[in-house]
Amino acid sequence: MLGADAIARGAYEAGISYATSYPGTPATHILESIIRNTDVPCEWSINEKVALEVAYGVSLTGRRVLCSMKHVGLNVAADPLMTMSYLGVRGGLVIAMGDDPGAYSSQNEQDSRFYAYFAKIPCLEPYDGETAKNYTKLAFELSETFHIPVILRTQTRLLHCYLPVTLEEPLPQKEVSLVKDPDNLLPLPKNVLRLHKELNAKQPLIEEWIAERNFNEVYPGEGKVGIIACGITFNYAMEFAQELPILKITGYPVSKALIAKFVKDLEEVIVLEDGYPLVEKIARCLHPKVKGKLSGDVPAEGELSPDVVLRLLGKGAEVQPEKVPPRPPTLCPGCPHREFFKALVEAKPNYITGDIGCYTLGALPPLNAMDTCLCMGASITNAIGIAKQGVQRVAAVIGDSTFLHSGITGLLDAVYNRANILVCILDNSTVAMTGHQPTPIIGIGPRGEETKAINLVELCKACGVDSVVEVDPLKKEEMVEALKKGLETPGVHVVISKRPCVLIAGKLHKRETKA
Ligand SMILES: Cc1ncc(C[n+]2csc(CCOP(=O)(O)OP(=O)(O)O)c2C)c(N)n1
Known part of the structure; x- marks a missing residue:
């Protein structure tokens, strides 16, 4: 099985009661494997911070939980992580990290072991299929022995390789048992230094636990x-x-x-x-x-x-020469993002702040329709900063999943601080970049079950924007006009480019005709 399957299997055998994740290569397949191969309840969370906090909630009930994400996801989830180590966990909480040395599909090469060091929590680093599964199980044991979250650090090379793995019977899930323990679960000033001291006191014991095994x-x-x-x-x-x-x-x-x-x-x-x-x-x-x-x-x-x-x-x-020609990513033929970008270029913005998703590829020739891209959610906030310096006709381009992940707060900032920007949300009804996970906009859960759909137009209105319109990017004239209007009119304007990703359009159509 894939290294990612081995981790999912390890968590299943460890008796997890829930799994959370936000997609991100190379970690996406860990939750996908849980979805496909087990009946463990799980969620695609809105972002990594949410995923880790939900996982912490599960742990508070005394049950085991796996939270997986790509390396940069932990930047988003760093806030809960840093205090979770002080408070400690109840049910085992393991954070499976997918690092990406070589940045095959990432914006940087950061090393999750440093987060473990920073948060003063243990980290296990499997190196093959057997250790991917067994270290996951041991990580739960370690987590519960010291009431501490544990990072399982892996990378593309392990997660995406097929490896032999021995299967064992799963442990039963634990009963829910809530305790009220304000002295240890509330990081109030009166508790913090003591909790920090206790965390420090765990360090040599954890080191000993690791030393006693053959890690x-x-x-x-x-x-x-x-x-x-x-x-x-x-x-x-x-x-x-x-x-x-x-x-x-x-x-x-x-x-x-x-x-x-x-x-x-x-x-x-x-x-x-x-x-x-x-x-x-x-x-x-x-x-x-x-x-x-x-x-x-x-x-x-x-x-x-x-x-x-x-x-x-x-x-x-003995070094073998590189035989495989590089195949850099590009927008698919028929991708609705292409049509949107053609219209955006025609509307002549002075600057286009971009975000992370398939649409980042709009930066490439011949579209050349993106001037910057920093991290998820930064298109809107970068645009605010630029517009605040008197630059006019600034457009921010962000995908639907990315907008829900970390764009909403930026939009609120734009409204509250009266920025003059145009925000373009590219709604293709899926998280395309990471392999078509469902977005909350289509109201489908991880196993295809119906759930509540988030209405983007209403959400933007509720944020207080000056205008919001939904336009099909294939209707080019309409799109150009909406974009021009948004760029020329003072205030915060949102244009939602709405058309499903070509790779899922057929599937969505089938669902609609069935319904
Ligand atoms: C903090 C962080 N988490 C996850 C990712 C992986 N990732 C890259 S783009 C993206 C979302 C893309 O979905 P969407 O915004 O809907 O755009 P689409 O690809 O569908 O065009 C994700 C999850 C990332 N780069 N950074």
Whole structure:
């Protein structure tokens, strides 16, 4: 099964009662696997902060819960995470992170292990199918042993690989048991320092728990050059340098004493980690000759591929030349976003702030219809900043899912602070970029069940915008006119470009005719 399936299976075998997620490659398939392969209740949440907070609610009932997201999702969910570690959890709460070294489908390469360090919570880093499943189960055990959320750090290479996995029977789900514990569940000033102290006191115990299991272990070898291999890079070390002494690191916090003992008699230490240099920093305090990203021996950007490791070991001759031509993403033929962008260009805005979704590809030639893109939701807020400096005819372009994820607050800000901007919401009835998960606008739940639909027009009206119109992007003249009007008239104006994604249009049509 896929690495993502293995994590879903691990959570299922651990007896989770709920799963939450907001889609984002490479983590999307974790919840999709739970949806398809289990009957565990679950939700596509509105955003990652919501997903983690809902998960925390489940944990408060004493039940186990899995929350999955892509690495940048944790930036959105960082607020609850940072205090959740102080309050602690009741039922096991595991956050499965999909990191993306190489940024195959992401806006950056951030390393979730640093969030674990920042929040003072443990992190487990599986490296194959068996550990993907088993570490997920162990993460729940760890979470409940120390009443702490646990990060399971994975990446594209593991989540999207087919791997052998042994199946076991699932544990029964736990009974709901609510407790009222204001001293520990309310981070009021009178409690905070004590809770922080308690969190600090857990650290050596967690380190011990990790040390007692085989997350971090030495594989003896020949010679005076040793490798410290973190997470998935352990596979590269075993494949290309099995003869060398290897220290496998897959559980954090790592015992410094273990690293000190491993490097003591070595002349040179190579640190392999896919992400930012976390363990290398520790190793450099303990040994004078450490090769890694900080020393410049390993590229500090991009995925740590087998090629890079071979070169590092002086076995570069075995490197295979790149055979696959690059296939950068592009808007599909027939995509309604294309027609929208053609109209937008004709309406001649002075600046177009973009957002994250399929429509970001409108930035590419021949459309060239986007000037900036920062993170989810930032199109509207970036536009406010630009317009506030006197720039006129500023358009913000945002997708329907992205608008609900983190655009609404920006729209409220625009209304409240009287910005003169045009907001274009591209409603294609789906979360297209991540593989067509349902959006709240179509009122369908994760397993295709009917639920309440969110009405975008009414929502924008309720935010207090000066005007909101819905236009079919295939009606070009109508669209150009609506966009021009929005750009020329002072105030906050919303144009909703409404037409289903071509890849789901057929499915939606079938649903409508059936209904
Ligand atoms: C914080 C964060 N979470 C998740 C993602 C992954 N992601 C990229 S675009 C997107 C949503 C796209 O949906 P929508 O806005 O409806 O646009 P569409 O792709 O359908 O055009 C998601 C979930 C991300 N880049 N950043």
